Amino acid sequence: MPCRRRSGTGRRLRAKRPSETKAKMTTTAQQNQLVALFKAATVIPVLTIERIQDAVPLARALVAGGVRTLEVTLRTPVAIEAARAMMAEVPEAVVGIGTILNPADFTRVEKLGVAFGISPGLTPDLLKAATDSSLPFAPGIATASELMMALSYGFDVAKFFPAEQAGGIKGLRALGGPFPNVRFCPTGGVGEANAATWLAEPNVVAVGGSWLCPTAEIRAGNWAGITAICQRTLKALKGA
Numbered sequence: 001m002p003c004r005r006r007s008g009t010g011r012r013l014r015a016k017r018p019s020e021t022k023a024k025m026t027t028t029a030q031q032n033q034l035v036a037l038f039k040a041a042t043v044i045p046v047l048t049i050e051r052i053q054d055a056v057p058l059a060r061a062l063v064a065g066g067v068r069t070l071e072v073t074l075r076t077p078v079a080i081e082a083a084r085a086m087m088a089e090v091p092e093a094v095v096g097i098g099t100i101l102n103p104a105d106f107t108r109v110e111k112l113g114v115a116f117g118i119s120p121g122l123t124p125d126l127l128k129a130a131t132d133s134s135l136p137f138a139p140g141i142a143t144a145s146e147l148m149m150a151l152s153y154g155f156d157v158a159k160f161f162p163a164e165q166a167g168g169i170k171g172l173r174a175l176g177g178p179f180p181n182v183r184f185c186p187t188g189g190v191g192e193a194n195a196a197t198w199l200a201e202p203n204v205v206a207v208g209g210s211w212l213c214p215t216a217e218i219r220a221g222n223w224a225g226i227t228a229i230c231q232r233t234l235k236a237l238k239g240a
């Protein structure tokens with residue numbers, strides 16, 4: 001009996017302490033990985049893939065243009081299969097998934113083995129799923145309250161969405177006042193004309209957007225055109 005009591009107490013202690021530490025450590029590690037990944041990427045194309053056969057040539061076109069970190073949105077039925085094909089066929093690409101809206105999406109994505117996950121927003125359930133996982137994850141925020149919710153779960157790297165519509169650079173600067181340690185990936189309304197301005201902000205680690213992979217060009221299979229947009233964008237950023 002005494003033995004059982006001791007082991008019961010030990011179990012209680014062991015169950016509490018490591019799980020608290022692990023959740024915190026994992027989220028911090030997730031965030032560090034994400035920041036490194038975003039900084040290396042600088043620009044992240046937000047991909048909407050309608051036909052599975054476009055996935056690999058699109059990834060190759062982006063990589064050929066110097067853009068390796070790709071966000072495949074869960075907006076279309078073929079998204080998961082597309083990400084899988086890209087990972088298998090284009091090893092230079094760093095494939096992540098966007099439009100993660102709920103814990104079920106998160107679980108599907110986590111099983112895929114992608115490099116990162118992004119959401120346009122957040123919910124407590126989604127943040128909880130992300131803290132239980134080791135997948136680097138950026139929730140989306142547009143307001144101070146949403147950012148405070150993200151921070152309360154340990155997420156200090158966020159997608160600022162929709163960036164232009166939610167206040168643009170002035171809005172981001174205003175958020176930077178009370179939240180000086182948060183890093184952002186503004187997405188929504190970012191393009192060739194304003195990417196450099198966003199990236200010049202000290203709390204911006206990368207920008208995302210669909211300008212690098214317009215739907216019309218994907219539908220037309222204009223892979224050379226997509227490579228050219230990437231090259232032009234990166235050249236302009238280097239000169240900025």
Ligand SMILES: O=C(O)C(=O)C[C@H](O)[C@H](O)COP(=O)(O)O
Binds near residue numbers: 100120189190208
């Ligand atoms: O699909 C998602 O998960 C989103 O979060 C939305 C996209 O990131 C934006 O729609 C991209 O905006 P544009 O570059 O202005 O086209």
